[in-house]
Structures are given as structure tokens and as C-alpha cells.
Amino acid sequence: MAGIIPTLIAAAKPLLSKGATIIWENRNYLQLYFKTKHWKYKNMDIRFSISGLYKIKIPDTNQYLLVLNRRIENQLQPVGGAYKRFGDDSLFNKWGYKPDNSKNGLDVDEKSSSDLRFMVQGKHCIDVLDWFESGNERELNPEREFREELIDTGILDSSIFYNIQYKQIRRFSKNLLWSDFFSCYEILIFDVFELLPNEKQKQALIELSKQKNNLSNGFAIVNCDDIEQLRLVDNKKQIARIGKHTKLLINKEF
Template identity: 75%
Template sequence: MITTLFTTIKPFLIKGANVAWENRNQLALYFKTKFWKYRNVDIRFSISGLYKIQIPGANKYLLVLNRRIENQLQPVGGAYKRYADDTLFNKWGYKPDNLKNGLDVDEKSSSDLRFMVNGKHCIEVLNWFDTGNERELDPKREFKEELLDTGILDSAIFQNFNHKRIRRFSKNLIWSDFFSCYEILIYDIFELIPNDAQKKYLVELSKQKNDLSKGFAIVDCDSIEQLRLIENGTQISRIGQHTKLIINKDF
């Protein structure tokens, strides 16, 4: 009888071991969302790419104003976009951001990777994201929209540029007081690799006095660590927490 029972459950044990191995880097998340209290809870995803744009020869960085959060500086970049239709996402119980559970959706943010799914589908979402299929792979679109289209950088000089991905940072199942839900946050950090002309332009830009009406600021490392930009003893802007990622800090 014992032999028969083992023979019956052996395929399930093997399958379970294979699933655990395939998801070994997310094992805790796998069990929490597949079998524990998060299984039937809506989880918000926010998946973004950010640019580290350092002023050559200085410990200073180019930040831009957030178009949704008033008076907040942050790195260039934002949520990746997906290119697929809703079929797969609907299978996961997909809900786009709205004013109640997120940042809402407008024409510019349509198809952003900011959404909710049922907890039991979190691993499927992460596996889909890791394939790189049917989604943006870098934040070059945001670079163009935030820096070239706005005239902050000269499009003739920065139309073509090189970058490299330097890290990925994630936080799983953290509670957000702002959104009143659990979140999974993923950030890919890319570093701009400027050529000689681009280096010269960035150095000249850094010599300008910060004027937030222009939509950007040159900010030193200490200000990023303190999450605020102070000039003449007065705070003129806050700095988003995720900005710490471009100086190799976590938040």
C-alpha cells in the first residue's frame, strides 16, 4: 500500500521540486503568493527603468521633475510599457492603475507596467517580465520625452547615446500607505555613457544655477541621501526615495 501511495504521489513531488527550482530566486514570494495569505489579495506592480546621469568629474547628477507628483525631483525614466494585448494580463486578473489604487492612466501612461493582479499570479508576471517579450527593454523613450523633447538636452548632441544596465533592485510585498495595498517594485538602473561632446554639454549644464521652472536640477550626492534639495537654507524640492538607487543605495 505504501509503495502504491508513493508511486501515486511521486510525479507531484517531482513537479513540486521542479517548480521550486525554477523559482529558487523568488522562493519566499512563491510560497507567500501561491499558498499563503497573499494568494487572493490584489498586488500592485510598478516596474521601471531609470537613468543614472552623472556630471563628468563630479559627484552630481541630473534629475528631472516628476510630472505627476508636484515638486519632486527624480531620475530620468519611468514605467516600462508593454506591447501585447490584454489577453494574458486578463488571465491574471489584471487591473490598470486608477485614482483609487494607483496613479491613474492617461494617454501618456497607457500600457505602463503599473497595475494590479491577483496574488497567485505574481510569479507568472515576474517570469513574463524576465523573458523581455512584448515589452520595453530600456527607458530610452523616457529619455527622449523628458530630456530631448523638453529641450533640457540638445537633441542634436544626445540623439544617439550609449548606456549600460548596472543593477536591478526589487522589493516584494511591501505595504504602501499611499496606495493602501501590497506592492512589488522593480527598478532597472541604466548608466548613461556620454561621448566627449556629451560630457562637455553636461559639464556646462551643471554650471547653471538650478531653476526648477526649467524642469530639472543638478543635485549632489548628499542631497539625494537626504531626499531634499536645499538652496540658501531653504528646501526648494523633495527628492523621490527611489533616486537613491542611482548612487548605489537602497530604500
């Protein structure tokens, strides 16, 4: 018997270690769980904004392709935007969700209908995250935004960029962040995908980068310093601001 106990302890150590690792890796989730299920956030309206972004780097440079935000004047940002959900509203209605409107968000129009920008009570936040993680009844990547922002606008040649390849490189989230703009707490989630251009696409991006920045064209080529400073400057004059979430393209946080 004396020899069995040390053996059991030795066998349990890897399991205990693995359990501790899982807890550490999911500590933000666990903190959010307790805050929204049992703490003051339980009955508060929490705003979600869940998006997919493309990192589009000009080959062999430290430059990136950004586009103008169609809602926020004179702001450049990565290609991409809020995911859309599919299916009926029964699940979201169960959570008592409220879509964005002009008072609590960015409002809803024909293009933004069903965007994953909405409010639910805090006690349903974990349900939303579990649903999102499942991938059911929602977009899984920002290809639609790529087409709308780059192909439909003529910024990129549809015959060259008809098929694209990419890989997901990170997921970044901020939980229960107070927003002065929306006057509420937010949960922000960004999936960042890196475009993997073929040779023709690489050459097209290089040619695009040779154009002088003209915001009337709906895009700009910026470098790392521009993104760090969150502004695009031309002749010592700021011509556009850059959205904070653009820092995710250069492995920074905001």
C-alpha cells in the same frame, strides 16, 4: 564497490554545492513563490510598478541630473519611468489585471497608457515576473523616457544626444511591501542604466551643470548629500523633495 561510493560522493559534491548556491541566490523569488501561491497573499490584489531609470552623472563630479516628476508636485527623480507593454491584452486579462486608477494608483492618461503599473491577484505574481524576465512584448530600456524628458523638453540638445550609449548596472526589487499611499502590498522593480556619454555629450552635461538650479526648467543638478537627505536645499530652504528611489543612483537602497 567500496571505492566507487566515495567517488560518487566526491562527484556529487559540486552539484550539491551548485544547487545550494542557486537556492540562496533565488531565495527572494522562492519566498515570494510560497507566499503568493500558498499563503495569505494568494487572493490579495498586489500592485506592480516596474521601471527603468538612468543614472546621469556630471563628468568628474559627484553630481547627478534629475528631472521633475510630472505627476507628483515638486518631486525630483531620475530620468526614466515605468516600462510599457506591447501586444494585446489577452495575457494580462488572464491574470485579471487592474490598471492604475485614481483610487488604487496614479491613474492612467494618454502618456501612461500601457505602463507597467497595475494590480493582479497574488497567485499570478510569479507569472508576471516570469513574463517580465522573458522580455517579450515590453520595453527593454527607458530610451523613450530619455527622449520625452530630456530631448523633447529641450533640456538636452537633440543634435548632441540623438544617439546615446548606456549599460545596465543593477536591478533592484522590493517584494510585498505595504504602501500606505496605495493601501495595498506592492512589488517594485527598478532597472538602473548608466549613461555612457561621448566627449561632446560630456561637455554638454558639464555646461548644463553650470546653470543655477531653477525648477521651472524642469530639472536640477544635485549632489550625493542631496540624494541621501532626499531633498534639495537652496539658501537653507528646501525647494524640492527627491524621490526615495533616487538612492539607487548612488548604490543605496530605500
